[in-house]
Amino acid sequence: MGSYDFTEIESRWQQVWADQGMYRVPNPGDQNFDESKPKKYFLDMFPYPSGAGLHVGHPLGYIGTDIFARFHRMRGANVLHPMGFDSFGLPAEQYAVETGVHPRITTEKNIETYTRQLKAFGFSYDWDRMVATTDPEYYRWTQWIFLQLFGAWFDEEQGKARPMDQLVEELESGLRSADGVMWQNLPELDRREYLDSQRLAYIDEVPVNWCPALGTVLANEEVTVDGRSDRGNYPVFKRPLRQWMLRITAYADRLIDELDLVEWPESVKTMQRNWIGRSEGATIIFDVEGHTQMRVFTTRPDTVFGATYMVVAPEHPMVDEITKEMWPDGTKPLWTLGIDTPRDAVAAYRLAASRKSDIERQAEDRQKTGVFTGGYAINPLTGDPVPIFIADYVLVGYGTGAIMAVPGQDERDWEFAEAFDLPIVRTVQPPPEFDGDAYTGPGPAINSGFLDGLDIDAAKKRIIQWLETNGAGMGTVTYKLRDWLFSRQRYWGEPIPILHGPNGELIPVPEDELPLLLPEVDDYSPHASDDEHAEPTPTLSNASDDWKFVEIDGVSYERELNTMPQWAGSCWYYLRYIDSSDDERLVDPDMERYWMGDSGVDLYVGGVEHAVLHLLYARFWHKVLNDLGHVGTKEPFGRLFNQGYILADAYQDERGIYVPAADVVEDDGIFTYEGEAVIPVYGKMGKSLKNSVNPDEIFDEYGVDTLRLYEMFMGPLDTSRPWSTKDIVGVHRFLQRLWRNFIDEDTGEVLVSDGPSDGDLQVLLHRTIEAVGHDMENLHFNTAVARLFELNNALVGIERVPSDVADVLPRLLSPLAPHVAEELWSRMGKEGSVVTADWPLCDKSLIAEDTATMVVQVNGKVRDRIEVPIGITEEDAVALALGSERVRAHTGGAQPRKVISRLPNILSLVV
RNA sequence: GCCCGGGUGGCGAAAUCGGCAGACGCGGCGGACUUAAAAUCCGCUAUCCGAAAGGAUGUACAGGUUCAAAUCCUGUCCCGGGCACCA
Structure with a gap:
C-alpha cells in the first residue's frame, strides 16, 4: 500500500493506458481529430527483430523520442509516434536453412517478443499503426x-x-x-x-x-x-x-x-x-594512332599539356582494339613484363588483375603495376604521341575508365611514371620551398602554351572553352555514386x-x-x-x-526469381505508418500532406550507421514518389538526430574469442571466465561482443521508470556512454525519495498540503519549470533529470509537499518516468491522466530576483563575491568592491586603471 | 593519406552569448539513527601548500587574442567515426 511497488504500478498503468487507447492518434477525417493542434511526427528507426530480443542498448533512442513525444503531447500537439519492424533479412533465413522452420514463423515469433519488450518500456507508440515489412499487405506496396x-x-x-x-x-x-x-x-x-x-x-x-x-x-x-x-x-x-x-x-x-533543405548533423x-562524390572536370578526347578515339575524364584539364602517357583500366572495352601485334620501336623493356608481344602481355596482366580481390589490391601497398599496350594516343594540345598503358590503378567504373596521366600534378601518376621511366613535365609552378614530387597545390600554369601564367581556375575555364570549340572535349561532371x-x-x-x-x-x-x-x-x-x-x-x-x-x-x-534487398522495405515505412491499413493505396494523400507537412518527419532518431545506406536509398525513393505526385515533400526526414550507443565491458579469451561478459568474475583486477584468465575490452553493447544486458533483469530489480531515467541521465543523447549497472541506484534512489516525499510509507497517506510554496522553494519550483522545459525542447534530457533531482531534494525534510509543487512535479516528470508520475497524479486525486495534462507554465515574475551575486575580478582573477541590488550602478559597484578587504588585498588600495562591468554579475578591475 | 567528431575530478557528466569551472549522479571519507547491519538522513570530497584563514595551480599539450578563454585563433599529440589509387 505505502511503499513504492514499481512492478505493480508499472504493469497496472500500462494495462490502463492500453485499455483506454491512450496513445492512439487520430488522422485527419477521423472522429476525435482536432485540426487546431499543430502536428508533430516523431520517428524511430525501426528495428530488425532478431531472435536474441532487445538489450538495454537498443532502446536508448526510443526512450529519447518517447520523452519528446510525451512532452509535445502535453504542450498540445497531435503527435504521430509509431513503431514497426524491418523484418526481412538474413538471420531468419539462415535459421530456416539450418532448421527448416519457415522464416515467417521465426519472424512472427521474434516480432511478438520485440513487441512485448517494447511495450514493457511504456513507450507511447500508437500500436494500431504498427507495420512489418514482411507482411504481404505491407510488401504489396513495396512491390x-x-x-x-x-x-x-x-x-x-x-x-x-x-x-x-x-x-x-x-x-x-x-x-x-x-x-x-x-x-x-x-x-x-x-x-x-x-x-x-x-x-x-x-x-x-x-x-x-x-x-x-x-x-x-x-x-x-x-x-x-x-x-x-x-x-x-x-x-x-x-x-x-x-x-x-x-x-x-x-x-x-x-x-x-x-x-x-534538411536539419541533419553536418557529419x-x-x-x-x-559517397555521391560529385566532381567537376572535363572529358578530353585523345586520337589514338590510326583511326579510333579515346575519352578520358579529368578534374584537372588545365594540366593537359603535362599529359605524357595514358592509362586505361584493364577491363576497359577498347583495350583489345588499342593493343598492337608487335612492340613498337622505343618500347622500354620495363614496359613489357618481359613478354614477347603486347597481346600476350596485356592478356597476362588482365588475367592477373581479374584474379585479385579488392583486399589483395589493397594489401599490395599500392605498388603501381601495369603494362604497355603498344599503342599511342596523340595529346590534343601538344600534338605529341603518348604511350597507352593498362594498369589496375585506373578503375573501369569511374569516369570513362581511362585517364590522361599527368605525373607532374598527380601523385599516383608520378609513382607510375617513376616505376615505368616515363617523362614528367610540370605544368603548375610550385612555390620555391616545395621539394616534393607531384605538386597539387595552387600556382601559375607553366609549359602550357596559351595557358601559361593563369591560375588553376582560370586555366580550367580557358582550356574547357578551347576543347569545346575544337571538338576535343567538354566540361563534364562525374560521380562516385553507382x-x-x-x-x-x-x-x-x-x-x-x-x-x-x-x-x-x-x-x-x-x-x-x-x-x-x-x-x-x-x-x-x-x-x-x-x-x-x-x-x-x-x-x-x-x-x-x-x-x-x-x-x-x-x-x-x-x-523474376530475384528478390529485393533488405533496404527496400525501410525506404518508405514512415509513409505507411500514416495510413497503415489502407488497402486502396500506399497512403491517403490528405493524411500524407497533414503528417508530413512542409518538411517531412519532424524528428527522426537512429544510429549513425545508416548515414549512407538507408538514408540515401529512402531519400531517393521519396524523391521519385514526389516526382510522380504520390507525396508532397521533397525530403522525407526534415530533422535527423543520431543517438549514441550504449557501450559495455566485454572480455576476450586467449584466442581472442568473446566470452559471455555476465559470467566473467573479477578478483582484484584479474578477470576470469570459467577459471581461465580473460582480457577486458570495451565496445558497443551487443551480440557480437557477448556483453548484452537484458532489460528484463533491470525491470525486475529497479523498474521501467528507473531504467528510462538512468539511460537519459547517463549523458547527452547523441554521445555514447558506458553501461554501469551499479550507477543505476542513483536514479532509483531519486524515485524512492520522490515517493517518500509524496506518500507516507506506513499509512499510504498522501503528504500534500493545502497551501502553495513560498520563498526559496517557490523560486526553485519556477526555475525548474523553466529549465526542464528548455532542456526538453533541446533534447537535453540528462540535465532535465538533474533539475528534477534538485527540486526533489529540496522537498526532503518538509512535512508535506506544498500544493503547487505537488501539482507541477509529476507533470514535469511524466515524459521521463510516466508510470510513477501517473500513480502520484492519481493518488492525489487529480482530474484525468497526467499523460494528457498540460505542461506547466513558469511564472517569470517569481524567478526575477532583486539581488544578484556580483563577481569581482582583479586583473582577471576572481577575488570576491558580493550580493548587490539588481540595478546597481557601476559607481556604486566599484565603491562596494573597493570596500572589500579581499579586493583591497589585491589592489593594494590603489584606484583601478580600468573598469569593465557586466552588472550586476561581473565587475572586472584592472590595476 | 583525406574528411568529420571529440579530449573537463577516481568515474558518468554540467557550464545559452567569451563572464563564478566541476551543477546533478556514482564512488569514497566522516557523522546521526541502530544491540548491529541494511535502508534513511546530515556533512565533506579537483590538485598542491597550509592547523586555519587563505594562497597557488587546473578543462589533452604549446602558444596567441582579451579586463576575462573549457568556449575564439594557430600549431602539436591522442581517441572515435567515415572515405580511401575516384583521375
Whole structure:
C-alpha cells in the first residue's frame, strides 16, 4: 500500500493506458481529430527483430523520442509516434536453412517478443499503426513502388522522374528521339529495348559484388572497405552479371543539393556528399594512332599539356582494339613484363588483375603495376604521341575508365611514371620551398602554351572553352555514386513483380495482382559456396513450376526469381505508418500532406550507421514518389538526430574469442571466465561482443521508470556512454525519495498540503519549470533529470509537499518516468491522466530576483563575491568592491586603471 | 593519406552569448539513527601548500587574442567515426 511497488504500478498503468487507447492518434477525417493542434511526427528507426530480443542498448533512442513525444503531447500537439519492424533479412533465413522452420514463423515469433519488450518500456507508440515489412499487405506496396520505378524514366531537362507513357508520347510525336534515332525508324524490338533501358528500374549487365558465402550479390554500400560483406564479413568478388538496377545516379545532384533543405548533423550530410562524390572536370578526347578515339575524364584539364602517357583500366572495352601485334620501336623493356608481344602481355596482366580481390589490391601497398599496350594516343594540345598503358590503378567504373596521366600534378601518376621511366613535365609552378614530387597545390600554369601564367581556375575555364570549340572535349561532371544494384538471390525478401517473356520482354505484374506472395519452397538454402566462380542462382528457382511460369494468351512467361534487398522495405515505412491499413493505396494523400507537412518527419532518431545506406536509398525513393505526385515533400526526414550507443565491458579469451561478459568474475583486477584468465575490452553493447544486458533483469530489480531515467541521465543523447549497472541506484534512489516525499510509507497517506510554496522553494519550483522545459525542447534530457533531482531534494525534510509543487512535479516528470508520475497524479486525486495534462507554465515574475551575486575580478582573477541590488550602478559597484578587504588585498588600495562591468554579475578591475 | 567528431575530478557528466569551472549522479571519507547491519538522513570530497584563514595551480599539450578563454585563433599529440589509387 505505502511503499513504492514499481512492478505493480508499472504493469497496472500500462494495462490502463492500453485499455483506454491512450496513445492512439487520430488522422485527419477521423472522429476525435482536432485540426487546431499543430502536428508533430516523431520517428524511430525501426528495428530488425532478431531472435536474441532487445538489450538495454537498443532502446536508448526510443526512450529519447518517447520523452519528446510525451512532452509535445502535453504542450498540445497531435503527435504521430509509431513503431514497426524491418523484418526481412538474413538471420531468419539462415535459421530456416539450418532448421527448416519457415522464416515467417521465426519472424512472427521474434516480432511478438520485440513487441512485448517494447511495450514493457511504456513507450507511447500508437500500436494500431504498427507495420512489418514482411507482411504481404505491407510488401504489396513495396512491390507497387518498384512498379512505379519500372514505369518511370528520368527527364534530364526537367530534372525529375516522369511516367513512361509520357516518354512514349514524346517519342511518337517526334518531340524527342531515341539516342538520335527517330522513333518511326526504329524496329519494334529496338523500341522495346530502348524503353527498357530508360526506366528507373532496369536490367543491366554490370560488374557486381558477388559474395559466394552468402550466395548473393551485394550493393556497393553493403561492401566494407576491406572488400568483405557488411553482414557476416565474408569475402566479396567482382564479377559481371545481369541484374536489376535502380537509377539513383539520376538523382545525384538533387541528393546533394536538397541536403540544404534538411536539419541533419553536418557529419551525416558530409558522408552523403562524399559517397555521391560529385566532381567537376572535363572529358578530353585523345586520337589514338590510326583511326579510333579515346575519352578520358579529368578534374584537372588545365594540366593537359603535362599529359605524357595514358592509362586505361584493364577491363576497359577498347583495350583489345588499342593493343598492337608487335612492340613498337622505343618500347622500354620495363614496359613489357618481359613478354614477347603486347597481346600476350596485356592478356597476362588482365588475367592477373581479374584474379585479385579488392583486399589483395589493397594489401599490395599500392605498388603501381601495369603494362604497355603498344599503342599511342596523340595529346590534343601538344600534338605529341603518348604511350597507352593498362594498369589496375585506373578503375573501369569511374569516369570513362581511362585517364590522361599527368605525373607532374598527380601523385599516383608520378609513382607510375617513376616505376615505368616515363617523362614528367610540370605544368603548375610550385612555390620555391616545395621539394616534393607531384605538386597539387595552387600556382601559375607553366609549359602550357596559351595557358601559361593563369591560375588553376582560370586555366580550367580557358582550356574547357578551347576543347569545346575544337571538338576535343567538354566540361563534364562525374560521380562516385553507382546505380543501386537491386537483385538478391535470397529467399526472405520481396519478390520482384516482373514477368520475363520468351523474347526478353519485361512485363510488370498487374497492380491488382499484388501482393505477389513469396512462394513456398522446400529448400531455403542460398546457393552458397566457397568457390568464387560458382554461378549465382536465386533461391526462388526452387519454387514449383506452377509459380515460376505464368501463361498469358498461350505464351509462357517466367517470373523474376530475384528478390529485393533488405533496404527496400525501410525506404518508405514512415509513409505507411500514416495510413497503415489502407488497402486502396500506399497512403491517403490528405493524411500524407497533414503528417508530413512542409518538411517531412519532424524528428527522426537512429544510429549513425545508416548515414549512407538507408538514408540515401529512402531519400531517393521519396524523391521519385514526389516526382510522380504520390507525396508532397521533397525530403522525407526534415530533422535527423543520431543517438549514441550504449557501450559495455566485454572480455576476450586467449584466442581472442568473446566470452559471455555476465559470467566473467573479477578478483582484484584479474578477470576470469570459467577459471581461465580473460582480457577486458570495451565496445558497443551487443551480440557480437557477448556483453548484452537484458532489460528484463533491470525491470525486475529497479523498474521501467528507473531504467528510462538512468539511460537519459547517463549523458547527452547523441554521445555514447558506458553501461554501469551499479550507477543505476542513483536514479532509483531519486524515485524512492520522490515517493517518500509524496506518500507516507506506513499509512499510504498522501503528504500534500493545502497551501502553495513560498520563498526559496517557490523560486526553485519556477526555475525548474523553466529549465526542464528548455532542456526538453533541446533534447537535453540528462540535465532535465538533474533539475528534477534538485527540486526533489529540496522537498526532503518538509512535512508535506506544498500544493503547487505537488501539482507541477509529476507533470514535469511524466515524459521521463510516466508510470510513477501517473500513480502520484492519481493518488492525489487529480482530474484525468497526467499523460494528457498540460505542461506547466513558469511564472517569470517569481524567478526575477532583486539581488544578484556580483563577481569581482582583479586583473582577471576572481577575488570576491558580493550580493548587490539588481540595478546597481557601476559607481556604486566599484565603491562596494573597493570596500572589500579581499579586493583591497589585491589592489593594494590603489584606484583601478580600468573598469569593465557586466552588472550586476561581473565587475572586472584592472590595476 | 583525406574528411568529420571529440579530449573537463577516481568515474558518468554540467557550464545559452567569451563572464563564478566541476551543477546533478556514482564512488569514497566522516557523522546521526541502530544491540548491529541494511535502508534513511546530515556533512565533506579537483590538485598542491597550509592547523586555519587563505594562497597557488587546473578543462589533452604549446602558444596567441582579451579586463576575462573549457568556449575564439594557430600549431602539436591522442581517441572515435567515415572515405580511401575516384583521375
